[in-house]
Amino acid sequence: MVRTTVSVIKADIGSLAGHHIVHPKLKEIAVSELAEAKSSRIIEDFYVTSVGDDLQLIMTHRKGVDSSEVHGLAWEVFKRCADAAKELGLYGAGQDLLKDAFSGNLKGMGPGVAEMEFEERPSDPIVVFMADKTEPGAFNLPIFKIFADPFNTAGLVIDPKLHSGFIFEIMDVIESKVVELSSPEDMYDILSIIGTPSRYVIRRVFRKVDREIAASVSTTRLSLIAGKYVGKDDPVAILRAQAGFPALGEILEPFSFPFLVAGWMRGSHTGPLMPVSERDARPTRFDGPPRIVALGFQ
Missing domain, CATH: 3.30.70 (Alpha-Beta Plaits)
Structure with a gap:
């Protein structure tokens, strides 16, 4: 194949x-x-x-x-x-x-x-997320909710392929080290790490039942490469949807809540992440609010 x-x-x-x-x-x-x-x-x-x-x-x-x-x-x-x-x-x-x-x-x-x-798959929906004026750790909370929170993703309870849970590959972007933790059994440990999004970033997610890739997130930290502030990292992510993966509605649901992310003006402030269309993806006021766009492909 x-x-x-x-x-x-x-x-x-x-x-x-x-x-x-x-x-x-x-x-x-x-x-x-x-x-x-x-x-x-x-x-x-x-x-x-x-x-x-x-x-x-x-x-x-x-x-x-x-x-x-x-x-x-x-x-x-x-x-x-x-x-x-x-x-x-x-x-x-x-x-x-x-x-x-x-x-x-x-x-x-x-x-x-x-x-x-x-x-x-015969039909393989994917969702591409693109954010501006924020950092890779901004995806930590929504990715966790999509793949580990049954109150967000009913498929974790209903779908046999999701029911076993997912493996989270988490990267320490300062030390360039990676650890794998599984949900639901390691849920508390996952939360204890990703709660520091400036350092620990969910890089990939795999379906536990067959280790099939489910999500991938960019982890580039520009300041760690350049040695100085050269703008926010503005992360991107790819998620697979439907038929053994979270449904599209489950993938989008976490972004309905305006959770706080680092970024905004000079990358030095905190504020809500705002989902928008491509047309409205133009941060202006105080170089914000941080925007995120989701595009679906078949």
Whole structure:
């Protein structure tokens, strides 16, 4: 069976009027570059969008996770867009590109990356979340509720494939260490760790019954790479939905509550995360509120 990889790669490479919106020209460049990559069979399909000042590349391909070819493609797209941003005089041109040359993988180079590889089901819904003006730990609470809270996800009680629970892969982004904990038996331990979202981030979630990938979250912390504040990390995430995974409504439900996240102005404040459409993904007032957009794909 052919395995499919979904890659969501984002970067802030320049914005109009401060840290607010991606210039249409940059998205045109990205679409042109990815269309050429699709015709060359490097990728199978793609979607380009933006959330706040972050350019988002959503791609499907057969190259697997951490593919140097796909990561190199994204890097070249961002470099071309950064060059155009400089010509246009955009603010923060190339801001998230923290290294000078691509070295085979985007880890530690600035762009945020969430990826997962799986054998496609006959119908395989996925949800891509993209946030702006906040940090990767902002996903800790909703991811926990989606995969471990039966009051949010009734499937944990009803669906035999969900009933055994899920395995949470949690990363210490300062020490670059990873631990795996299972729900429901390790629920209290999971909560004790992810309650410090600035350091401990849920990176991946697996279905316990067969260790099938269920979720992937970007964990890039820009300040830890650059050694100084260079903007918020603006995380992305991929979740699989339905038929042995949480239903779409269960995936969206945690975001109906305005829980507090770090970010906002200069990345130094705390406030509610606000779900919006692509059209409204333009943080402005006090560089906020932090926005999150969810896109569904089949």
